[in-house]
Amino acid sequence: MAETIFSPAATTSLERRGLRDRVYDLVLDMLMSSSIEAGTRLSIDAIARDLNVSPTPVREALVQLERTGLVTREAHKGYRVAPPIADDQLEALFDARVVLESGATALAARTPETLIPVLEDALADHTTVMERVQNSPGSGEMPVELIREYFAVDWNFHHLIFEGARNPFLLDMSEAISTRVHRMRQTVKTGVSDALEAVTEHRAVLDALTVSPDAAAQAMREHIDKVRERSRRDAARQASNTAR
Amino acid sequence: MAETIFSPAATTSLERRGLRDRVYDLVLDMLMSSSIEAGTRLSIDAIARDLNVSPTPVREALVQLERTGLVTREAHKGYRVAPPIADDQLEALFDARVVLESGATALAARTPETLIPVLEDALADHTTVMERVQNSPGSGEMPVELIREYFAVDWNFHHLIFEGARNPFLLDMSEAISTRVHRMRQTVKTGVSDALEAVTEHRAVLDALTVSPDAAAQAMREHIDKVRERSRRDAARQASNTAR
DNA sequence: TTTTCCAATATCCTATAGGAATACCTGGAT
DNA sequence: ATCCAGGTATTCCTATAGGATATTGGAAAA
Numbered sequence: 118m119a120e121t122i123f124s125p126a127a128t129t130s131l132e133r134r135g136l137r138d139r140v141y142d143l144v145l146d147m148l149m150s151s152s153i154e155a156g157t158r159l160s161i162d163a164i165a166r167d168l169n170v171s172p173t174p175v176r177e178a179l180v181q182l183e184r185t186g187l188v189t190r191e192a193h194k195g196y197r198v199a200p201p202i203a204d205d206q207l208e209a210l211f212d213a214r215v216v217l218e219s220g221a222t223a224l225a226a227r228t229p230e231t232l233i234p235v236l237e238d239a240l241a242d243h244t245t246v247m248e249r250v251q252n253s254p255g256s257g258e259m260p261v262e263l264i265r266e267y268f269a270v271d272w273n274f275h276h277l278i279f280e281g282a283r284n285p286f287l288l289d290m291s292e293a294i295s296t297r298v299h300r301m302r303q304t305v306k307t308g309v310s311d312a313l314e315a316v317t318e319h320r321a322v323l324d325a326l327t328v329s330p331d332a333a334a335q336a337m338r339e340h341i342d343k344v345r346e347r348s349r350r351d352a353a354r355q356a357s358n359t360a361r
Numbered sequence: 362m363a364e365t366i367f368s369p370a371a372t373t374s375l376e377r378r379g380l381r382d383r384v385y386d387l388v389l390d391m392l393m394s395s396s397i398e399a400g401t402r403l404s405i406d407a408i409a410r411d412l413n414v415s416p417t418p419v420r421e422a423l424v425q426l427e428r429t430g431l432v433t434r435e436a437h438k439g440y441r442v443a444p445p446i447a448d449d450q451l452e453a454l455f456d457a458r459v460v461l462e463s464g465a466t467a468l469a470a471r472t473p474e475t476l477i478p479v480l481e482d483a484l485a486d487h488t489t490v491m492e493r494v495q496n497s498p499g500s501g502e503m504p505v506e507l508i509r510e511y512f513a514v515d516w517n518f519h520h521l522i523f524e525g526a527r528n529p530f531l532l533d534m535s536e537a538i539s540t541r542v543h544r545m546r547q548t549v550k551t552g553v554s555d556a557l558e559a560v561t562e563h564r565a566v567l568d569a570l571t572v573s574p575d576a577a578a579q580a581m582r583e584h585i586d587k588v589r590e591r592s593r594r595d596a597a598r599q600a601s602n603t604a605r
Numbered sequence: 606t607t608t609t610c611c612a613a614t615a616t617c618c619t620a621t622a623g624g625a626a627t628a629c630c631t632g633g634a635t
Numbered sequence: 636a637t638c639c640a641g642g643t644a645t646t647c648c649t650a651t652a653g654g655a656t657a658t659t660g661g662a663a664a665a
Contacts, residue, residue: 136619138436162646171620172647173417180424186533192382193626195647206529213530216464224456285450286457286541289430290534297530380649406616415650416617437656439617 141178225281226330232281385422445548466581469525470574476525
């Protein structure tokens with residue numbers, strides 16, 4: 118335990134109000150943004166010291182994080198960063214995504230007049246960022262900020278569909294999914310190479326919304342299955358690289 | 362705040378090991394079993410005193426409960442028993458059930474050879490308890506223990522399908538659903554009058570499993586939609602009764 | 606009689622301290 | 636050289652205390 122995990126600026130930002138939720142957000146950002154090694158110990162006292170708070174709100178935040186699956190807990194042994202998505206778990210994650218997102222798409226398609234405009238805006242943003250990704254230097258450095266921005270606009274399309282379903286239960290479940298998807302993207306280096314295909318498939322979903330709920334659900338199912346195929350391919354390529 | 366919520370026997374059972382999970386189980390049982398009035402304050406200190414523990418594990422258990430939706434929290438105002446499922450939320454709950462359970466059924470149907478035997482056993486238990494419910498005195502007292510037993514075997518069928526899907530993400534989500542369903546059954550007095558229909562529809566799902574995953578998913582979807590219809594009817598009848 | 610304001614109480618939120626269990630490291634024996 | 640044992644240190648878990656905030660009750664005024 119050498120240096121602190123959090124930047125000094127973060128500590129000053131939380132001042133002295135609403136500690137528990139703010140600690141949760143900070144730890145969540147820390148887990149999402151920087152790629153933390155799996156299995157890293159998340160010491161309650163250390164986090165509390167770094168954030169200048171008492172261990173109690175940190176403990177509450179970690180309990181909340183535990184239910185998201187980002188951290189694991191062993192009794193009397195403390196919290197650790199959850200292990201990366203295993204291969205079989207990755208298939209299960211995509212299965213769950215297909216079930217949830219195609220279902221949410223069918224529900225959201227019941228009110229297309231309010232859904233389509235916001236999705237058009239989201240897809241326009243997605244397209245803009247995609248073009249910037251395409252125009253970035255083909256090989257070599259890709260700004261991490263651009264990658265983060267791309268992931269945000271990409272997922273925003275899916276998130277808006279969950280919101281469009283107007284179902285609090287499915288919305289809660291979408292959060293559980295989004296954290297896993299985000300974490301998967303840290304381990305499996307994909308999601309930027311298929312930007313053009315993603316935009317195309319999102320467009321297909323949006324067009325299918327004007328046809329029927331079933332068509333929209335089917336389009337979403339096909340989109341996620343294609344993402345699954347690309348992830349399989351990238352995971353295999355990545356495995357062969359590390360094995361070299 | 363007059364008398365204690367918990368029975369004296371409960372306090373002695375937790376002794377002095379693994380407090381947080383045990384407190385969680387106790388509070389969960391308390392919320393599930395006895396029908397607590399919605400909006401009842403869940404005082405951290407009071408629970409801690411009743412259970413002879415410090416407020417810290419109680420606080421952690423309540424954070425965990427909060428994410429299940431059984432309790433609500435307002436900052437600087439404490440925890441309360443979550444309000445009963447509102448009418449629109451009830452429709453949303455059934456929508457979510459249709460999405461999740463039909464999807465889980467399709468996934469579980471991929472391995473029918475391991476799934477069908479356990480479901481046959483579960484359905485046999487369900488049938489047995491159903492007959493006991495039918496033979497109980499038609500009007501008047503229905504033993505609360507029998508009702509609880511019926512709910513258990515009924516939900517067990519659904520739960521086994523979630524387990525059969527072998528998908529940890531969907532399994533987690535099923536817990537979020539089950540708590541809501543159980544709580545709904547406390548407010549809307551249904552689920553015992555349609556025992557025969559429930560068994561019949563479960564049998565239809567089981568038979569469809571031998572046909573194809575899509576057929577099984579469709580059967581589950583129809584089952585939940587029929588439960589939804591019966592709940593609507595019972596809710597309307599109940600509303601007319603209270604309005605009288 | 607009703608409304609409003611104020612004070613007292615209870616509760617939550619945060620901080621600090623002590624006991625217990627686990628992990629790590631060092632020294633010795635095989 | 637390797638394995639085991641013991642001690643030390645870190646960390647988690649629980650308990651208690653103090654400050655801040657919301658709720659409740661009563662009293663006074665309209």
